[in-house]
Amino acid sequence: MFRSLRWRLTLWFVALSTVVYALAVVLGYFLFKGSLMSLLDEEVNSLVAEIEPAIVLVDSKPNLNQWAKDAKNVPFKWLPTIQLFDSQKRLLETHGPPGLEHLYGPEVREIDQPEPQHDVRLFSTPIRENKKLAGFLQIQLSMRSLDHAASQYMYTMGMLTPFLIVASGFAGYFFSGMAAKPLEESFDLLRRFMNDAGHELSTPISIIQANAEAMELDLPELDQSSPITNKLAIINRSTERMGRLVSDLMLLAKMESPQIKSRQTHIQLDVVAKSVLEEFDELFKNKGINLVHDDLSPIQLTGDSDAIKRLLTNLLQNAMRYTDKGGSVTVKVEPSGRFAKLSVADTGIGIPPESVPKIFDRFYRVDKSRSRAAGGVGLGLSIVRAIVDAHKGKIEVSSEVDKGTTFAIFLSRH
Numbered sequence: 001m002f003r004s005l006r007w008r009l010t011l012w013f014v015a016l017s018t019v020v021y022a023l024a025v026v027l028g029y030f031l032f033k034g035s036l037m038s039l040l041d042e043e044v045n046s047l048v049a050e051i052e053p054a055i056v057l058v059d060s061k062p063n064l065n066q067w068a069k070d071a072k073n074v075p076f077k078w079l080p081t082i083q084l085f086d087s088q089k090r091l092l093e094t095h096g097p098p099g100l101e102h103l104y105g106p107e108v109r110e111i112d113q114p115e116p117q118h119d120v121r122l123f124s125t126p127i128r129e130n131k132k133l134a135g136f137l138q139i140q141l142s143m144r145s146l147d148h149a150a151s152q153y154m155y156t157m158g159m160l161t162p163f164l165i166v167a168s169g170f171a172g173y174f175f176s177g178m179a180a181k182p183l184e185e186s187f188d189l190l191r192r193f194m195n196d197a198g199h200e201l202s203t204p205i206s207i208i209q210a211n212a213e214a215m216e217l218d219l220p221e222l223d224q225s226s227p228i229t230n231k232l233a234i235i236n237r238s239t240e241r242m243g244r245l246v247s248d249l250m251l252l253a254k255m256e257s258p259q260i261k262s263r264q265t266h267i268q269l270d271v272v273a274k275s276v277l278e279e280f281d282e283l284f285k286n287k288g289i290n291l292v293h294d295d296l297s298p299i300q301l302t303g304d305s306d307a308i309k310r311l312l313t314n315l316l317q318n319a320m321r322y323t324d325k326g327g328s329v330t331v332k333v334e335p336s337g338r339f340a341k342l343s344v345a346d347t348g349i350g351i352p353p354e355s356v357p358k359i360f361d362r363f364y365r366v367d368k369s370r371s372r373a374a375g376g377v378g379l380g381l382s383i384v385r386a387i388v389d390a391h392k393g394k395i396e397v398s399s400e401v402d403k404g405t406t407f408a409i410f411l412s413r414h
């Protein structure tokens with residue numbers, strides 16, 4: 001139980017860390033790209049600040065030839081394309097790598113991808129001479145290196161993902177072990193308490209029962225209608241019920257304890273089932289229910305035969321308890337893949353769908369009054385589940401109200 005809790009916690013830890021990591025990477029990508037972008041803009045602003053005063057007007061047309069000659073030695077981080085246009089937006093000069101050849105807008109700040117396939121950042125500004133338009137300066141910066149840096153970032157982060165998953169798996173396993181430990185300890189304490197209290201209670205219960213039975217025998221002269229006989233019968237019934245409850249709780253504590261390994265040996269499932277069914281034949285006949293068990297395939301498996309007898313007994317008690325006279329109960333043992341399937345199908349009252357997930361809980365009863373009247377306390381199926389868990393098997397329940405219920409137990413054959 002705690003092993004699976006530990007693994008579940010670890011899986012959650014890994015899944016959550018991966019989601020947080022993925023979100024952080026995506027956020028990091030946008031922040032990284034954003035900061036590269038603003039770096040680029042700063043570069044352009046300083047470029048504009050440098051170029052604008054260097055533009056000279058020759059025949060009222062802007063000219064940068066002199067500056068370009070001087071600028072040859074200036075290293076540009078982002079290799080811009082610098083263009084001059086005349087007032088009619090005709091291209092006059094281009095410096096730097098080739099770029100888009102027409103002017104975008106009279107004044108543009110930061111256009112990304114002005115045309116498909118051209119991933120550039122583009123700026124333009126008008127040039128005036130005495131307030132009269134003389135032309136335009138346009139600067140384009142290729143985004144290729146920026147995109148390359150961003151995709152390199154994503155690639156590196158992607159490459160780190162498997163390492164992160166492995167590392168968070170280890171961390172998760174370690175921390176969930178620490179988190180599960182106090183839980184495990186308190187469960188262990190509860191189990192030990194249940195076992196100890198059970199032992200302490202079973203002695204006085206058997207003393208009460210033995211004395212009540214002796215009193216019944218000692219007072220044979222009392223007639224059946226006497227209130228004392230009646231009270232003794234109540235005491236007997238209640239102590240028997242209490243005794244069963246205590247031994248069921250102790251069995252549950254034992255089955256769920258990881259320290260106590262049940263005695264598993266090679267057993268013949270059909271033979272074990274047959275021995276239990278023979279005990280029930282008479283009981284079912286008395287209740288007028290047809291018990292069918294013709295289909296018991298010989299199957300060998302490793303298991304605790306006493307526990308499996310108890311499992312089948314509990315299922316048969318339920319089938320008998322919750323099936324009315326005239327109904328039938330069919331028990332089968334058959335192979336099912338790598339499992340041995342033991343099924344008990346009745347034509348009884350059925351279980352409402354919303355109750356099915358709860359019937360294995362301790363003390364859960366669908367119809368409390370009917371179950372109590374029939375002597376049930378609601379531990380039978382909890383014991384069944386504990387036995388199946390101890391065998392690493394599984395249980396399937398299918399039920400329909402007023403039609404019947406089938407419990408199928410799958411036990412590993414290896």
Ligand SMILES: Nc1ncnc2c1ncn2[C@@H]1O[C@H](COP(=O)(O)OP(=O)(O)OP(=O)(O)O)[C@@H](O)[C@H]1O
Pocket residue numbers: 314318319321322346348349350351359360364365366367371375376377378379380381382405
């Ligand atoms: N074959 C069945 N048909 C209809 N209802 C069932 C059947 N088996 C179990 N149930 C329902 O599931 C509840 C839980 O079953 P469980 O065996 O744990 O308790 P119980 O039979 O009431 O008491 P106990 O087995 O401890 O004497 C029952 O009270 C009953 O309502």
Ligand SMILES: [Mg+2]
Pocket residue numbers: 314317318376379380381
């Ligand atoms: Mg029961």
